[in-house]
Amino acid sequence: MIRVLFVCLGNICRSPMAEAVMRDLVEKEHLSHKVEVDSAATSSWHIGDPPHRGTQGKLKEYGISTKGMQGRQLQKADFENFDYIIGMDESNIRNIRTMLGNLDSTKIFRFLDLTDHRKDVPDPYYTGDFQETYDLVLEGCHALLEKIKGQYKL
Template identity: 80%
Template sequence: MIRVLFVCLGNICRSPMAEAKMRDLVAQENLSDKIEVDSAATSTNHIGEPPHHGTQEKLREYGISTTGMEARQLKKGDFEQFEYIVGMDDSNIGNINKMLGNPDSPKIFRFLDLTDHKKDVPDPYYTGDFQETYDLVEEGCQALLQKIKQEHML
């Protein structure tokens, strides 16, 4: 099983949006038996909470479910369990490396570095723009799925 972990600050906006969108794309490609997707936070601010209502509403517009999703914090064991650990911004990458013991690993990377944007995914918790975040997440998920398919010959 190929495991992907999306990480942001609170695990209520960006990373659960990416988790849900990636699961949807994986299911559309009939790869759910090969690719598993999860998300986590670098902070403890929202542990146990469902995705932000703005994230839920935006995903619902596209027919994507967030049922059963709740925020959790990144843990050291995640480094061994996941092949891809994807941070939503530079700050998240720094926190991920710190929390996982600075592994300096190619499995940890900034999400939009897979696209032409090469920038942070804006946090809609602060910007209020869930559509912009969704559009970037969709593009990033498509790029990540292509990367996984190429690297694992799927």
């Protein structure tokens, strides 16, 4: 099983959006038995909370479910349990490395570094632009799934 963890600051906007989009893509490619997806926060602000209503609304527009999703905080065990730990922005990457013990690992990387954008995913909690975030997350998830399929010959 290949395990993917998306991480952002609060785990209510970007990382749950990426989790839901990636799960949807994995299901459509009939790879759910090979790829598992989760998300987490670097902060503890929204532990147990559902995704932000803007994230839920945007995903609903595209027929993507957030059922059962709850915010959780990144844990040291996640480094051992996941093959990919993906931060939505540079600040998330710094926080991930600090929280996990300053590990220098290729399994930790910034999400859009897999795309031509090579930039941070803007946080719609602050920008209000859930469409821009969705578009970037969808592109990033497609790129990540192609990377996984190539790397693991799926």
